[in-house]
Amino acid sequence: MQENKVLIPWFNDSSIVNSLPNDLWAQIMLGVVILAILFILAGWLTSVVLVRVARRTLSAMGRSNWADALVQRRVFRSVSYAAPLFVVVANIALLPLEERYISVLTRFLFSIGTVFLFLAINGALGAWQDIYAFSAKAQTRSIKGYIELTKIVSWALCLILIVSVLFDKSPLLMLSGLGALSAVLLLVFKDTLLSLVASTQMTSNDMLRIGDWIEMPQAGADGFVIDMALHTVKVQNWDKTVTTVPTYKLFSESYRNWRYMFESGGRRIKRTLRIDASTVRFLSEVEITALRRFALLDDYLDGKQAELEATNTALGDLAEHAFNRRRLTNLGTFRAYALAYLKRQPELHQDMLMIVRMMEPQSQGIPIEVYCFANNTAWVEYERIQGNIFDHLLAILPELSLRLYQAPAGSDFSGFGEKPLHHR
Numbered sequence: 001m002q003e004n005k006v007l008i009p010w011f012n013d014s015s016i017v018n019s020l021p022n023d024l025w026a027q028i029m030l031g032v033v034i035l036a037i038l039f040i041l042a043g044w045l046t047s048v049v050l051v052r053v054a055r056r057t058l059s060a061m062g063r064s065n066w067a068d069a070l071v072q073r074r075v076f077r078s079v080s081y082a083a084p085l086f087v088v089v090a091n092i093a094l095l096p097l098e099e100r101y102i103s104v105l106t107r108f109l110f111s112i113g114t115v116f117l118f119l120a121i122n123g124a125l126g127a128w129q130d131i132y133a134f135s136a137k138a139q140t141r142s143i144k145g146y147i148e149l150t151k152i153v154s155w156a157l158c159l160i161l162i163v164s165v166l167f168d169k170s171p172l173l174m175l176s177g178l179g180a181l182s183a184v185l186l187l188v189f190k191d192t193l194l195s196l197v198a199s200t201q202m203t204s205n206d207m208l209r210i211g212d213w214i215e216m217p218q219a220g221a222d223g224f225v226i227d228m229a230l231h232t233v234k235v236q237n238w239d240k241t242v243t244t245v246p247t248y249k250l251f252s253e254s255y256r257n258w259r260y261m262f263e264s265g266g267r268r269i270k271r272t273l274r275i276d277a278s279t280v281r282f283l284s285e286v287e288i289t290a291l292r293r294f295a296l297l298d299d300y301l302d303g304k305q306a307e308l309e310a311t312n313t314a315l316g317d318l319a320e321h322a323f324n325r326r327r328l329t330n331l332g333t334f335r336a337y338a339l340a341y342l343k344r345q346p347e348l349h350q351d352m353l354m355i356v357r358m359m360e361p362q363s364q365g366i367p368i369e370v371y372c373f374a375n376n377t378a379w380v381e382y383e384r385i386q387g388n389i390f391d392h393l394l395a396i397l398p399e400l401s402l403r404l405y406q407a408p409a410g411s412d413f414s415g416f417g418e419k420p421l422h423h424r
Contacts, residue, residue, distance in 0.1 A: 031094040042087040047080035065134075069127035078120035085113030103168075111162045118158040122151050145199035145247070148230035152192065191246070195231045198251035208233070208250060209259065216255035219245045266349040266373035267382050271390060273397075274365035274405040275331060281401070282327045291333065291400075296340040304328060304336075330400040331358070335368065337400075338393055342372050347385045349373040365405030 054076065058067040070076060089109050092102055129147045164171040202208045212225045214235060223237040233250055235243045261267055283291070288305070291297055308326045338356040342348055352373040359367040370393070374385045397403065 031096065034094055035088050035091060038087050038091060039084040042084040043080055046083040047076065050079065051076045065131055066127065069130045070124065072130070073123035073127045075120050075123040075127060078116045078123055082113045082116035082120065085109050085116065089113065107165050107168070111165055114158060114162055114165070118154055121154055125150055125154075144228055145195070145203075145230040149192075149196055152230075191231060191248070194248035195246065198248040199228075199230060201251055202247075208257065211259075213258040213262075214255050215258070216245060216250075216253070218253065219243060219249065219255075221245055221255075262377045265377065266352050266375060267377040269348075269370065269372050269374055269382075269386050269389070271386070272359070272367045272369045273390075273393065274362075274367055275334075275397075276403045276405045277361060277366050279401060279403045280329060280331045280366065283330055283333065287330075287401075288328060294337065294399075296337055296344065297333065300333070300336040300340065301328075330402055331366070331368075334397065334400045334402055337396065338368075338370060341392065342370070342389070345385075345389065347375055349375045364407070 051071075054070070055064075055067040058064060089106055092106050092109070095102065095105075097105075125147050129144055132143055160171055163169075208214070208225060208228065210225050210228055213223065214225060215222045216235075221235040221237065221243040223235050223243075225233060226236045226242070227234040229247070231247055232244045233247055235245060237243055288301065292301060305328075308328070335356045335358065339354070342354055342356070343350065348354070349372070354372040355369075357369050357371070359369055361367075370389070374382050376382060376385060394404070
């Protein structure tokens with residue numbers, strides 16, 4: 001039978017040709033053995049020789065981290081599976097079978113080899129992402145979204161190629177058929193397309209980086225960005241929980257990014273002291289003289305008294321009445337003291353806005369707002385600086401006969417209903 005001589009063209013030596021068996025089953029077994037040898041040899045060459053050569057080459061180039069990343073992502077293992085399959089496909093004609101069986105077997109093995117090949121490609125992309133994550137650029141621009149998009153495209157091409165091979169159709173015909181399904185594809189990949197646009201815009205406009213502290217109350221996110229992927233951004237909150245936010249939401253909705261505060265080197269302190277309105281009054285001359293013992297008030301008192309004397313002198317006889325004269329108040333003096341105290345603090349930014357202002361009086365007292373910037377943006381140090389400032393300001397209030405407003409507690413009313421004790 002003519003089909004029994006399929007192995008003959010593969011051998012050139014006439015002695016080998018004459019020794020080939022004539023039985024079909026024996027030729028099939030011989031072909032299987034030869035293909036198995038080729039499979040094992042190709043697998044050994046790729047899994048052992050290729051890995052050693054690649055690792056030594058990368059190490060000689062100073063890229064040993066690439067070799068480790070490729071091994072961790074199983075790139076070499078996937079190649080060692082794909083290469084033997086393609087070798088078998090190239091020599092599948094060694095099996096003396098009918099053309100239709102050879103065609104089916106070729107397509108099946110080629111499809112499996114293609115899957116392993118694309119696994120190697122995606123593993124190489126993952127290794128690139130791992131290497132890039134340790135670089136300085138990764139802190140400003142993340143490529144994880146683009147890597148994931150490339151993986152999606154590669155798997156789509158892999159699927160199209162496998163389907164075209166299995167059904168013996170042209171890949172171009174498969175691609176043209178996808179045009180009719182464009183509406184369905186747009187609906188299926190809606191989130192992917194939105195995330196791609198959002199990721200591109202955020203990267204190009206430098207809106208978000210890994211390590212940024214963001215606040216997004218509507219998503220329950222308040223913490224540092226630890227991962228930026230194509231579809232999601234992971235935020236580690238202060239309580240160590242992780243909030244996953246869709247990427248397109250960070251582009252379409254508002255959130256607060258504290259990165260620029262850290263870059264400026266100053267963190268804002270904005271806190272209000274509520275003063276009991278009943279304690280606000282004019283200062284007497286004796287009290288003003290006593291306040292001169294405060295070094296921070298010397299310049300203020302000298303300048304203010306000179307200003308007041310000039311104004312009162314201009315009043316003439318009207319200045320004889322106290323209610324007509326301008327006088328110092330304990331609240332205004334406290335504001336001046338607080339501002340002078342802030343300007344003497346080395347842990348505050350002196351070149352940034354610094355103000356102590358009185359706001360509109362309310363039923364809870366008179367708000368005195370302290371507004372300045374600490375020169376240390378770390379949370380713990382910032383709280384320490386802020387605490388030291390307000391500890392001092394609260395302690396200095398009684399020196400100026402001022403008192404904080406405090407709503408009455410239950411203990412303040414507990415003695416109202418008690419009967420007085422009568423002593424005999």
